[in-house]
Amino acid sequence: MYDALERRSFLAMLLVVSLAFLFLIKPFTGPIFWAVAIALIFNPVQNWLLRRMPGRYNLAALLTLLLCLFIVIIPIMLLISSLIAEGVNLYQKVQSGEISPGQYIDQITQSFPAIQSFLDRFNIDFERIREGAVATFVGGSKLLARQALGIGQNTFQFFLAFSLMIYLAFFLLRDGSKLVDLLIRALPLGDERERLLFAKFAEVTRATVKGNLVVAAVQGALGGLIFWILGIAGALLWGVVMAIASLVPAVGAALVWVPAALYLAAVGEYVPAAVLTAFGVLVIGLADNLLRPILVGRDTKLPDYIVLLSTLGGIVMFGINGFVMGPLVAALFVAFWGIFIREFNEPARVALGETTATREEQPPG
Incomplete structure (x- = not known):
């Protein structure tokens, strides 16, 4: 009776502590997810290196991570920075009136009146579609401009998340199989x-x-x-x-x-x-x-x-x-x-x- 109570109490505390830990790491869900994804995707590269360098787990994980950085992460970061720069430029042109999304839509409907006729046949309000398209276009460019401002203001937070992702990816590449074995031993399934x-x-x-x-x-x-x-x-x-x-x-x-x-x-x-x-x-x-x-x-x-x-x-x-x-x-x-x-x-x-x-x-x- 007393042993059963101890066991139930321990399992209850285990559940509480586990939920508290999950709540604790919730702000870092993104970096953790991408670290796991990097470790899983590049695991074949890690294994290939280990077959040629038996026992050199740290070096194999480091080389795999460097390969991931140069062929995936750095190009994506450069692409995102260029995208945000173009988005800011687009937003500025929209604000100044140099680019008018509504004018482009009107040009299409004037050249292809069949589009208007087709929409009228189904009682679709073209003006509402036009306003929605313009709002989406302007909102998208505004979002990119806001992201550029946000990255500038939260540089420390960005680099913290990036560093955490790289740090976790290294250990997941090096110790991934051990962690899986540990989870298999721990889970009662x-x-x-x-x-x-x-x-x-x-x-x-x-x-x-x-x-x-x-x-x-x-x-x-x-x-x-x-x-x-x-x-x-x-x-x-x-x-x-x-x-x-x-x-x-x-x-x-x-x-x-x-x-x-x-x-x-x-x-x-x-x-x-x-x-x-x-x-x-x-x-x-x-x-x-x-x-x-x-x-x-x-x-x-x-x-x-x-x-x-x-x-x-x-x-x-x-x-x-x-x-x-x-x-x-x-x-x-x-x-x-x-x-x-x-x-x-x-x-x-x-x-x-x-x-x-x-x-x-x-x-x-």
């Missing part, structure tokens, strides 16, 4: 099931990050390249916007290049409009269909509607990190239920089938 769940978590994380970010980066780079070739202003900015939009299923980067092609056609630039349309359909549009099965694989690919809901929900819950964390949570949800169905329901069906077969074999009476 059964070692085999726990190893399966951790393997699925690693697989889903790699697939989500590589599949979403790499495909988005490729589509954004292709979109920015064709904008630059055609002489469209702000090619870098629109390339990044296309990369973000590519995370939205069904439409993706077309949210950017289709209005651009319409505007080019509206102002009489028919050849650039045709080139942009052909490139958008044949190159940008097919990049997702060609790359995603290779990077993600068929087993972890989510339906488009789940990707859409999880991406939008992830942004609301986790901010900018939700582009990856939202689909990751959805993929883990699907994976966990798949394991549950396979391990708990199928044995029950087999047992039920055996019982039914036994009854059928028994002679009547």
